[in-house]
Amino acid sequence: MVTGSKHLINTADEDDKQGIQVLIDCGMFQGQKEWRERNWQDLPIPAREIDAVILTHAHIDHSGWIPRLVKQGFGGPIYATPPTIDLCSILLPDAGHLQEEDAEFYNKTRASKHHPALPLYTMKEALDCLELFRPVNIGEQKAISGQVSFCFTRAAHILGSAMAEVRLTTDGKPLKLLFSGDIGRIHNNQIAPGKVVHSGPTEGEDCDLLVMESTYGNREHPRTDPRPEMAALIRTALQRGGTVVVPAFAVERTQKFLFLLKQLMETKQVPHVPVHADSPMAIKAVEIFLKHSEEFSPETKALIAKYGSPLEWAGFHFDITREESKQINESHYPSIIVSSSGMVTGGRILHHLMQRLPDPRNLVLFIGFQAPGTRGFTIKNGAAQVKMFGQEIPIRAQIASLEQFSDHADTTELLEWLRTFRRPPRQTFLVHGEPAAASQLRDAMTRDLRWNVQVAAYRQKVQVA
Ligand SMILES: [Zn+2]
Numbered sequence: 001m002v003t004g005s006k007h008l009i010n011t012a013d014e015d016d017k018q019g020i021q022v023l024i025d026c027g028m029f030q031g032q033k034e035w036r037e038r039n040w041q042d043l044p045i046p047a048r049e050i051d052a053v054i055l056t057h058a059h060i061d062h063s064g065w066i067p068r069l070v071k072q073g074f075g076g077p078i079y080a081t082p083p084t085i086d087l088c089s090i091l092l093p094d095a096g097h098l099q100e101e102d103a104e105f106y107n108k109t110r111a112s113k114h115h116p117a118l119p120l121y122t123m124k125e126a127l128d129c130l131e132l133f134r135p136v137n138i139g140e141q142k143a144i145s146g147q148v149s150f151c152f153t154r155a156a157h158i159l160g161s162a163m164a165e166v167r168l169t170t171d172g173k174p175l176k177l178l179f180s181g182d183i184g185r186i187h188n189n190q191i192a193p194g195k196v197v198h199s200g201p202t203e204g205e206d207c208d209l210l211v212m213e214s215t216y217g218n219r220e221h222p223r224t225d226p227r228p229e230m231a232a233l234i235r236t237a238l239q240r241g242g243t244v245v246v247p248a249f250a251v252e253r254t255q256k257f258l259f260l261l262k263q264l265m266e267t268k269q270v271p272h273v274p275v276h277a278d279s280p281m282a283i284k285a286v287e288i289f290l291k292h293s294e295e296f297s298p299e300t301k302a303l304i305a306k307y308g309s310p311l312e313w314a315g316f317h318f319d320i321t322r323e324e325s326k327q328i329n330e331s332h333y334p335s336i337i338v339s340s341s342g343m344v345t346g347g348r349i350l351h352h353l354m355q356r357l358p359d360p361r362n363l364v365l366f367i368g369f370q371a372p373g374t375r376g377f378t379i380k381n382g383a384a385q386v387k388m389f390g391q392e393i394p395i396r397a398q399i400a401s402l403e404q405f406s407d408h409a410d411t412t413e414l415l416e417w418l419r420t421f422r423r424p425p426r427q428t429f430l431v432h433g434e435p436a437a438a439s440q441l442r443d444a445m446t447r448d449l450r451w452n453v454q455v456a457a458y459r460q461k462v463q464v465a
Contacts, residue, residue, distance in 0.1 A: 002215050002371045003061035004029035004038060005432050007179060008045070011147050011170055020145045021045065023053045024164055024179045024211075028064030028095070028120075030345050032373030039065065039120055044459060048073035052144050055080040056181025057161035058087035059249070061371075061432075064095050067121040070129040077134045079142060081152055083160025083292045085133045087251055090281045090288070094250075096126035097280070098346040109390055138162060153202035156184030157407050158252050159288070159295050163201065168464075175464060178207035178425070182215065182432070185406070186413040201409075203420035209464050210425040211456070214433030215369065216410045217441025226404035227260060231269040233363060233400050234261075238271055238334045242361035242397075247349045247376055249342035251285040253368055253405065257338055258310050259303045265315075266307075275316045276328050278339040278348050282318040286310050329355050342368040344375035350388050353379070357386070358394050366401035369408065372434060411441060415448055424449065427464070429456040 005027040012019025029035040047069050055063055055078055066078060066088075080088065099119035106117035136142050136152060143149040147169050152162035161184065166177040186200040237244050248254045254277055264270040279285065290309060293301065310316055319325050325348050328337060339349040356362040357379070370376035378386050380401055385392045409417060428451055430438045438455040445453045 001029075001031075001035065001434060002369070002432055003027060003031055004035065004065075005062045005181075006065065007211055007431070008050070009148070009166060009168070009177065010045075011168060013170070020148050021050045022144060022148060022150075022166070023050050023069075024166070025056055025062040025181065026053055026065045026069050027062040028060050028068075030061060030343065030374060031371045031377075035373060039068070043069075043072070046073065048075065050074050050076060052076045053078040054150055054164045054166070054179075055084060055088075056155065056164055056179065057158055058084045058091055058251070059158065059182065060091060060095055062181065063088055063092065067092055067096060067126040067129045070132065071121055071125055074132075076132070078129075078132045079134050079136045079150070081138060081160040081162050082135045083288070083295060084162070085130075085135055085160075086288045086291070087160060088133065089130055090284050091251070092126040092129065093123045094281055094347075096121050096123035098341075102346065105389065153205070154200075155181050156186075156201045157182040158184070159292055163205075165205075165207065175209070176207040177209045177464065178205055178211070180210070180212040182213050182407070183409045183414065183417065186409055186416050201417055203417065204422055205420070206422040207425050208427070209462075210428040212414075212428060212430055213408070214414075214430040214438040214441045214455075215408045216406070217414070217430065217433045217437035217439075217444075219410055219437070220412060221403050221406050221410045224404065226402045227264060227269075230260065230365075230402055231264045233365060233398075234264075234270050234336065237361070237363035237398065238273055240361045241334055242359070242363055243334055243356055244336045244363045244365055245349070245352050245356050245397075246336070246338045246365045246367060247342050247344050247353075248338050248340060248367055250279040250281045250340040252289060253342060253407070254279070254282075254338050254340070255286060255289045255310065256300075256405065257367055258316065259300070259307065261336065262307050262310070262313060262316075263303065272315055274333070274335040276319055276335060276337045276339075277310075277316070278319045278325050278328060278337055278352070280320060280348075281340075283311065283320060286318065325351065328352070342376070343370055344379065350375075353386075354388050354391075354393055357397050360396045360398070362397035364397050364399050366399075367405040369406065411444060414441065415444060418445065418449060418451075424451045426452065427462070428453040429462065430454070431456045 005025040007024040009022045029038045103117045103119040138152045150166045155161040155163045164179045168175045341347040442453045
């Protein structure tokens, strides 16, 4: 499924229980209750027996369970690229804060069967676990033990994202395992304008075992420029006196949207109205985004050179306090609000949508993937109402989505990337996709590439030899 990514390597054989255990990604489950409940289950092995974590990128569905892992006794190093560490330093404490708010809400309303309702982890616990992060640059070989080493290669998905190439030496026999994490768009081109990070994922891979994501295993992204449609949708909503609410991941996706919006305003395709980037992380997110210019596509570099820092733009507000956020809520003038979480699973976006969803003048514009079971998925797929803070909120606002913003390769792009492999992996396991997406990608890979491909099952164990 999409969310909850965790893959464990254990080098122990049947007689030797002292092998090295390395966890690749440590994501939180999001979406349906049935999935979210997995966040409360214990791992199949004690957390303290894990030697190290390798983190492919900062998205919460890959990193959000780290504070829980640490709470359960993990004390080893967490390897990640420098931008991923910067992003985690704001995202994980924010996730802890949201967990605490949720628990507080359930305790106040007694809406949970658990008394008292507890957070999965607190903001303080998330801050404490940041000490375990160790920076590893793309291309740098890092030894975990005499048997296990790894190297990050480019995933081109979000700022700092990487694939983990893991080398195992057991019985003197070398094996290479590749964990893709999330895979970005294949090439820089005008098809995906606003693409922030540069170039496609590293090509020419070879490995014995491939563990690969399949989010868009049965989908193709539109090949059109999203800007004309984005401008038309926003213009129409503003003209009828509505406000535009954009649920977006706070880092990168939000900045990408803001840069395009600025461009549309400067070229008079969208009227100048107040724009609010409403997230407690908004300012830090812009700072991190601007700090890692080495990761940018030429297009992003040109936009930054032309327009400078979004923090300086007239009419663009980066809101930090709860009070400032409330003020936006109370305003009745047309504006554009970009807020997180991107899948409407928590955060300030809830308050904005609660306020704006019942009014048909408003527009809710999705620019990111909505996992089944999330409120974002419900709203995007035409539901008449959605539950927030224990209330059913009627959905009368216009709902629209732009798929071009995706940071995931689609099926054609994934196959194109796989064709650059120097040899077929002996085994490929597809993960991180809904069942239909994973199985259709498996079929396409079996048919077009003639590779040995399986869809991984939850807690499935595989012998690599
Ligand atoms: Zn991701």
